[in-house]
Amino acid sequence: MSATTPFALLANATSLPWTEVPEWPVADFVPAVSQELTRGARLCSWFGVPESDGVRLVAVLAFDADNTLAVGRSRPFTGSYPALTTAHPQAHLFEREVWEQHGLVPEGHPWLKPVRRTAGNAPANGEFFRVDGREIHEVAVGPVHAGIIEPGHFRFQCAGEEVLHLEIALGYQHRGVEEALAGGPHRSTLAQMETVAGDTTTAHTTAYATLLESLAGTEAPLRAQWLRAIALELERLANHTGDLGALANDVAFLPTAAACGKIRGDFLNLTALLCGNRFGRGLVRPGGCRLDLDPARATELAKRLTVALADTDQADGWLWDAASVRSRFENVGTVFTAQATEIGLVGLAARACGLVRDVRYDHPAGWYRFAQAPVVVWPGGDVFARARVRSLEIQRSGKFLLEQLAAPTEGEIHAELAPPAGDTLAVVLVEGWRGEVCHVALTDPAGRFRRYKITDPSFHNWTGLALALRGTAISDFPICNKSFNLSYCGFDL
Amino acid sequence: MNAVPDIIFRLAWWLILAPLLPGLINKVKAWVAGRRGPPVLQLYYDLARLWQKGVVLSTLASPGFVVGPAVAWVALLGAVLLVPLGPAGAALSFRGDVLLMLYLLALARFCTAWAAMETGSAFEGMGAVREVSYAVLAEAAMVAALLSLAVQTGSVSLATMLEPSAGAGAVLLAAGLFTVLLAENCRVPFDDPNTHLELTMIHEAMVLDHSGPPLAVILHGASMKLLLFAVLLTESVLPMGDLTPFAAMGMLIGGILVVVVGVGLVESLLARFAFRRVPLLLTTAVLLCLFALLVAWKGGAV
Numbered sequence: 001m002s003a004t005t006p007f008a009l010l011a012n013a014t015s016l017p018w019t020e021v022p023e024w025p026v027a028d029f030v031p032a033v034s035q036e037l038t039r040g041a042r043l044c045s046w047f048g049v050p051e052s053d054g055v056r057l058v059a060v061l062a063f064d065a066d067n068t069l070a071v072g073r074s075r076p077f078t079g080s081y082p083a084l085t086t087a088h089p090q091a092h093l094f095e096r097e098v099w100e101q102h103g104l105v106p107e108g109h110p111w112l113k114p115v116r117r118t119a120g121n122a123p124a125n126g127e128f129f130r131v132d133g134r135e136i137h138e139v140a141v142g143p144v145h146a147g148i149i150e151p152g153h154f155r156f157q158c159a160g161e162e163v164l165h166l167e168i169a170l171g172y173q174h175r176g177v178e179e180a181l182a183g184g185p186h187r188s189t190l191a192q193m194e195t196v197a198g199d200t201t202t203a204h205t206t207a208y209a210t211l212l213e214s215l216a217g218t219e220a221p222l223r224a225q226w227l228r229a230i231a232l233e234l235e236r237l238a239n240h241t242g243d244l245g246a247l248a249n250d251v252a253f254l255p256t257a258a259a260c261g262k263i264r265g266d267f268l269n270l271t272a273l274l275c276g277n278r279f280g281r282g283l284v285r286p287g288g289c290r291l292d293l294d295p296a297r298a299t300e301l302a303k304r305l306t307v308a309l310a311d312t313d314q315a316d317g318w319l320w321d322a323a324s325v326r327s328r329f330e331n332v333g334t335v336f337t338a339q340a341t342e343i344g345l346v347g348l349a350a351r352a353c354g355l356v357r358d359v360r361y362d363h364p365a366g367w368y369r370f371a372q373a374p375v376v377v378w379p380g381g382d383v384f385a386r387a388r389v390r391s392l393e394i395q396r397s398g399k400f401l402l403e404q405l406a407a408p409t410e411g412e413i414h415a416e417l418a419p420p421a422g423d424t425l426a427v428v429l430v431e432g433w434r435g436e437v438c439h440v441a442l443t444d445p446a447g448r449f450r451r452y453k454i455t456d457p458s459f460h461n462w463t464g465l466a467l468a469l470r471g472t473a474i475s476d477f478p479i480c481n482k483s484f485n486l487s488y489c490g491f492d493l
Numbered sequence: 494m495n496a497v498p499d500i501i502f503r504l505a506w507w508l509i510l511a512p513l514l515p516g517l518i519n520k521v522k523a524w525v526a527g528r529r530g531p532p533v534l535q536l537y538y539d540l541a542r543l544w545q546k547g548v549v550l551s552t553l554a555s556p557g558f559v560v561g562p563a564v565a566w567v568a569l570l571g572a573v574l575l576v577p578l579g580p581a582g583a584a585l586s587f588r589g590d591v592l593l594m595l596y597l598l599a600l601a602r603f604c605t606a607w608a609a610m611e612t613g614s615a616f617e618g619m620g621a622v623r624e625v626s627y628a629v630l631a632e633a634a635m636v637a638a639l640l641s642l643a644v645q646t647g648s649v650s651l652a653t654m655l656e657p658s659a660g661a662g663a664v665l666l667a668a669g670l671f672t673v674l675l676a677e678n679c680r681v682p683f684d685d686p687n688t689h690l691e692l693t694m695i696h697e698a699m700v701l702d703h704s705g706p707p708l709a710v711i712l713h714g715a716s717m718k719l720l721l722f723a724v725l726l727t728e729s730v731l732p733m734g735d736l737t738p739f740a741a742m743g744m745l746i747g748g749i750l751v752v753v754v755g756v757g758l759v760e761s762l763l764a765r766f767a768f769r770r771v772p773l774l775l776t777t778a779v780l781l782c783l784f785a786l787l788v789a790w791k792g793g794a795v
Contacts, residue, residue, distance in 0.1 A: 139615040139692075146689040161768060250693070252685040253764035258526035324682065324764035332767070474619075475768050478690040 006032060007061065007070035012363035015214045015426035018442060021073050026057065026081045029074035033059045037088045041070065042344055042357075044429065044438045046084075046094035047453045048102040051076045055102045060427055060440055064362040069427055080105035090344030093459060116171030116492055123153060123171035131157040131164050139474065143172050150488035158474055166469040166477075168462055173492040181452035185212065185286075185420075194281045197456055197490030199239055202231040203432030204454070205284040207439040210366065211428045212286040215420035215443060221412040222367075224288035229367035230404060231271060231280050233397045236433040238267035240390040240397075241312055243485050247387055248319055250478045251328040259315035266308040273301055288414030302405045309398040316391050329384035333468035333480035336381055345464045347435015347457045348393065349484055351377050352385035359431035368431075373400040381468075383476075386483040420447040432457060434486065456490030503584050507573045511716040512536040514723065514753055515686075521757025536716060543709035551702060554611040561608025562707045565601040566714040572597035573721050577652045579728065579745040580738035586652045591639055594651065595632075601714065602628055609699035616691045620698025623768070627683065627695070630775035631676045637782035638670050642729055645789035655725075658732035661792045662785035667730045669781030671755065674722040676775060678715065681760040683771055693765075723752040 010016050024032055037043060045060040054076030061070040074081075083106030084091040093115055095106040100114045113126050123143075130138070137158050143151035151172040157165040177196055181189060193208040194201045206228045213219050220228075245260025268278040275283035275291050283289055293301070319325055335345065340353035350357040358375040360368045373396040378385045422445040430437045435457030444450040465484045469477060516533040523530020532538070550558065575594045577583040583590070606625055609617040641662060642654040676683045679696035691698055700711050727748030733741040766774065 137615065137618075139619070141692065146691060248764075250688075250690065251764040252681045252688065252760070254522060254526050254761050258528060322762075322764055324766070327770065328764055328767055473768055475693045477692050 005036060005070060007036060007059075007072040009068050009070050010427065011067075011365075012069060012359070013210045013214050013219075013365035013426075013428045015217075015421065015424045016071065017421075018423045018425050021058075021071050021425060023056075023073045023075055026074040026077045029057060029059075029072065030082050030084050032072060033061070034084060034087050036061055036070065037084075037090070040065065043088070043090050043094065044069070044427075044436065045440050045453055045455045046091060046098065047440070047451070048098045048104060049073070049442060049451045050102065054078045055098075055104055057081075057098065057104070058425075058440075058442075060438065062363065062429070064357060067362055067364075069363065069429070071425060071427065078104070080107045082107050083109040085109050089342050089463075090460070093463065114171070116174040123169040126169070128155045128167050128169075129157070129165055133159070135159050136164070141477075152488050154477075156469070156474055156477075161473045161475060163469045163472055163474050163477070166466045168466055170462070170488055170491050173489040175489075175493065177493040178452055178454065181449055184449045184452065190285070195489075196454060196493065197458075197487040198279060200235070200432045200434065200437065200456070200487065200490060202228070202235045202280040202284060203430045203437045204439075204456075205280075206232060206366070207428045207430045207437050209284050209286045209288075210430070211426050211439050211441050212417060212420060214426045214428065215424055215441065215447075216418040217421065218415065218418065220288045220366075221415055222409045223292070223411045224413045225367040226404065226409050227274075227289045227291075227293060227413065228284055229371075230293070230401060231274055231283055232430070232432075233373075233401050234267060234271045234274065235280055236397050237308075237312075237394055237401075238264050238271065239433040239485075240394050241267060243482065244316065244319065244387060244390055244394075246482050246485070247329075247383070247479060248325070250482050251325060253319065253322060253325050256315045256319040256325075259311065259318075263308055263311050263315060266304070266311070270301055270304060270308070273297060273304070285414065287417040288412070290414070292413045293408075298405055298408065302402060305398065305401060305405070309394075312394055312398075316394070319387075320391070326384070328476075328479065329387055330382060332383045332476050333472050333483060334380070334382045335464050335468050337379075339467050340381065340464065343463045343467065344460050346460045347431070348376075348389045348433075349386060349435065349461050349464050351375065352389045353381040354379035357436075359429045359436050363429050365428070365430075367404075371400065371404060373397055383479050383483040422447045434458060434490075435461065454493060456487055456493075458486040458488075458491045461486050462491060499581075500584070502581070503574065503578070506578060507570070507717055507720065508713075511720040512540060512713060514719050514749075515716055517750075517753045518680075518757045518760070521754055522761050525758065525761035536712065540709045540713055543704075543712070544706055546705040548705040548707060549702075551612050553613050554702075558608050558611040558703075559707050561604040561611070562703065562710045562714070565604035565608075566710045568597045568601040568604065569714045569717050569721075572601070573717055575651060576721055576724055577655055577728070578724065579733050580736075580741045583652050586650055589649050591643070591649055591651050591654065595636065595639070598718075599632065601718070605696075605699055605711070608703070612702045614702060616694075616698045616701055619692075620695055620701075623695045624699060627676060627771055627775060630772060630779060631673050634669055634673045634775065634778040634782045635677075637779060637786055638666055638673070638729070641666060641782065641786035641789040644786060655728040656734035658730060660789065662788035663730045665781045665785040665788065667726065669778045669785060670722070670726045670729065671752070672774060672778035672781070674719075674726055674752070675756065675759065676771075676778070677722060678719045680756055682763050682766040682774070685765050720749070723749045726752055 008021050041061040041063050044062045048055040056076050057074040059072050085095050086108045096115045098104050139156040141154040143153045153169040155167045156163050193205050196204045241260050242264035245257050248256035271280050272278045337353045340350055356375055361375045376389050376392040378388045420443050422443055425442050428439045438455040440453040441449055442451045468480050515536050520530050572594045574584040575590045606621040609621040643649050646654050648654050684695040
């Protein structure tokens with residue numbers, strides 16, 4: 001980043017008056033964003049804000065190396081604009097989304113089609129990219145799947161067992177989350193935040209609560225921030241462990257599959273010990289937390305955590321020691337580092353491509369300003385790397401948790417919040433277990449949400465799965481899919 | 494032996510005992526994983542349940558969709574009746590019955606693949622292609638194994654071929670035939686009988702669209718095939734001809750149980766292979782059986 005960026009800089013979990021966000025005519029705005037992305041920024045979010053009779057485009061960028069975020073906006077306009085995607089593929093889904101929501105046409109976008117359910121049409125009804133040739137066959141999977149998973153449609157173009165192209169059509173779970181948030185916060189908003197993606201409850205509620213706190217110009221009491229960090233890491237442990245078990249199950253390696261299924265339950269029960277709910281619902285509240293962790297339960301938590309971590313270590317050991325598992329994971333579903341940068345991969349999928357990309361480290365907020373787990377990076381970009389990053393993050397997060405439980409901070413867990421400031425833009429990034437959860441809110445003069453934009457890590461990473469499949473055997477799709485384990489509802493909103 | 498009890502004994506053995514094997518394998522797997530696991534008789538319950546259900550038929554499928562599984566089951570029943578049961582011998586035995594058994598097994602496979610192609614589904618097409626490609630190698634190994642037994646005993650009748658042990662090549666033959674057993678019966682590391690993922694299935698993908706009684710027939714046929722291979726493996730490796738009938742029968746049952754536990758342990762401790770590595774293992778099985786043949790052919794002369 002150069003010191004002379006024309007964008008407004010702000011730290012994670014802070015806010016900025018809307019009028020201080022620099023604006024450009026759209027013809028200059030897109031090149032300005034493009035220039036920052038070329039200089040190494042990352043597109044965290046890109047959305048439209050209706051104003052007068054047009055729509056403004058807003059870009060939220062992250063300069064990871066400089067630990068800062070940047071925002072900019074265009075003047076209101078209608079019709080079309082030169083697409084950002086042609087130069088920066090990481091914008092492709094964002095531009096499709098803006099086209100779907102506001103009708104702004106990105107000129108030159110190579111594959112302009114809706115990203116979610118629109119106008120009563122099921123997502124899979126549209127045109128799909130097709131490969132021609134006598135030896136080519138097409139395989140359609142979903143939206144109804146064999147396992148107990150969410151609905152999504154996958155269209156493969158194959159030559160024999162080899163996948164040439166995969167197109168993913170989602171949107172079956174579009175519930176209208178962003179529309180429901182407009183005019184908020186409502187009484188139901190917190191409950192909605194807890195279910196944006198059910199397995200990422202803590203990350204999404206923490207992002208929402210932090211956002212309201214920054215709009216109120218305050219922060220939650222430190223003990224509440226400490227509790228949120230503990231809940232967030234427990235969420236990471238449970239999901240990573242479950243994923244390792246699922247990966248083992250998909251290659252029919254039973255010992256780890258059976259053990260990890262059980263240990264995931266142990267971690268979920270620890271979250272239940274913390275807040276009474278296995279998925280972390282009802283803990284995080286704007287202004288702090290609803291429940292405290294008394295010393296007796298903290299001791300119990302640390303004790304059971306130590307046991308569960310030891311169990312995971314053992315189950316993990318079986319997985320890495322089995323040559324038959326290694327041969328299934330290695331060099332399968334590779335996303336190359338250059339591709340990962342280009343499509344803006346986030347979270348553990350990015351770290352498995354050797355990219356140092358972790359919000360807890362790059363843009364620390366909340367308790368992570370005082371204590372951090374080291375960033376786990378593994379080169380390779382294949383299924384093995386993604387499994388390995390999970391396994392190492394379990395170790396690091398576990399250690400982090402034990403350290404934090406041993407050194408609690410005392411004090412209040414909740415503080416009354418002032419009403420949100422009017423005409424203000426606030427940005428919060430939280431490193432959920434999949435990766436960067438990005439919440440952006442813009443308030444109207446009365447302090448209500450004029451626009452609330454949620455970007456789940458899955459929104460960035462589904463493209464990574466599609467790329468990982470190129471040149472891979474179609475029978476390896478399940479392990480590639482499991483190695484990303486992306487959220488359908490977090491994408492569909 | 495009287496004809497009527499003999500027939501009842503054989504049918505009971507092949508038709509009623511066969512579904513026990515998958516249940517035992519699952520128990521072994523559950524035991525290794527520290528789970529309780531499904532009941533040993535689960536497959537019987539499943540068969541009874543499926544038999545009472547209706548059949549969902551695709552409008553695209555020809556009658557071959559239902560005829561296929563039926564012919565396959567009859568072919569498998571024909572094949573198992575040719576296999577001698579230790580001291581009890583085979584229901585039907587003649588010179589060259591080993592060839593008929595091989596062809597009946599091939600016919601069963603053809604019919605299952607045919608029924609799979611009837612649906613026009615991408616999954617079943619892929620499953621049939623995979624099954625048939627791997628069968629090329631598995632059948633080669635099987636032929637080499639039987640050839641080595643034929644060379645050793647100088648007979649092409651199963652009853653005579655399986656009476657003595659395979660001699661010096663027994664270990665080679667055991668390893669080769671066990672690999673063929675795993676491949677032919679869709680066990681790990683070739684296929685995963687537990688998986689729900691259509692894209693990775695071989696045999697399971699072929700029968701995805703079958704339901705009700707035809708599915709029951711397919712599942713029952715598969716269990717008979719597993720028992721057939723277990724009996725064949727035990728008899729070709731262990732010397733049963735010299736023992737008293739009771740000892741021989743005990744040895745046969747013991748051998749089958751060892752095979753079952755072996756399959757369960759393999760499934761518990763090994764991950765499944767990627768498809769591109771399957772031919773490698775099957776080629777190894779072919780070579781093992783060929784070496785057994787070499788031992789049987791040249792070993793006697795030394």
